[in-house]
Amino acid sequence: MRLSTKGQYAVRAMLVLAMREAEAPIALRQISELEDISAQYLEQIFVDLRKAKLVEGVRGASGGYRLARPAEQITAGDILRAVEGPIAPVECVLHGDEEACGRAHICITRELWKRLRDSMSAVLDTTTLADMAAGRLFTGETREV
Amino acid sequence: MRLSTKGQYAVRAMLVLAMREAEAPIALRQISELEDISAQYLEQIFVDLRKAKLVEGVRGASGGYRLARPAEQITAGDILRAVEGPIAPVECVLHGDEEACGRAHICITRELWKRLRDSMSAVLDTTTLADMAAGRLFTGETREV
DNA sequence: CATAATCCTGAGTGATTTGCTCAGAATAAA
């Protein structure tokens, strides 16, 4: 029941961008040094983030990455889904393709997994980069949904 | 962010025991057939469940396993912790050894992972085998803590 | 008592995932 390092790194990298929002793009190399994450591994992560339209890459010298939208509009859930796939404790309860599992009608544990999934999503989808950057998590004032 | 099959199997196996509580012990072979799970894999799982004192094994012919305490007193969290280790999205926020991570004092994401961990625990620790066996999850009446 | 049914123990194993590295092309500022 652990997140991969990829997911953790992605959130940390996005926070670096969030804290310097609206300035010039930030080179991946800088993020790598600031957060002490392998630059080449970060590159892979940014492939996913870019595909999910969470960041924009600016090529060429003095290029880098910037958030594709304001930090208030990017949640931890967005980031984790981009790099780790759907948030669900078991495959049976992937959101979207409801009833993916053949045993669904007889499965007595299904409701538990749904609850677990929803409680995880509830946290991740209501916590934005802006919330974290502002340290707002400590006082309980996360974004309302 | 997926549970292993081991965790899922463990919950299903425990539910078989819960639904026949107070009767004679149930052989692992029966559980295997009922739930369509490899008997030899189940044996491994029951090693963990027994170590965690969630089940008792009865040896010899017509032996088997039974719950070590009433189904009302065994939660999904108990079972998952027994077979999958602590419930935590990242190692940094393992309950018990608080401050396991050196970066804890500067880590801006830590609070997020704690919240995530707590919301997962909240669901898993308030859902008992009895709740699931009774289909009580569908109406929202789980055990209070 | 002998036998069969069960739990119990420990090792082994192929497939998949994780957590990276390596090499180099494409693009654009300086």
Added chain:
DNA sequence: TTTATTCTGAGCAAATCACTCAGGATTATG
């Protein structure tokens, strides 16, 4: 034109997963 960067795709060692295999220990039952 040089240099700094993103972008692309492959490769790989180590760990984890989802089991299997082999056999010993224990006890009800015939």
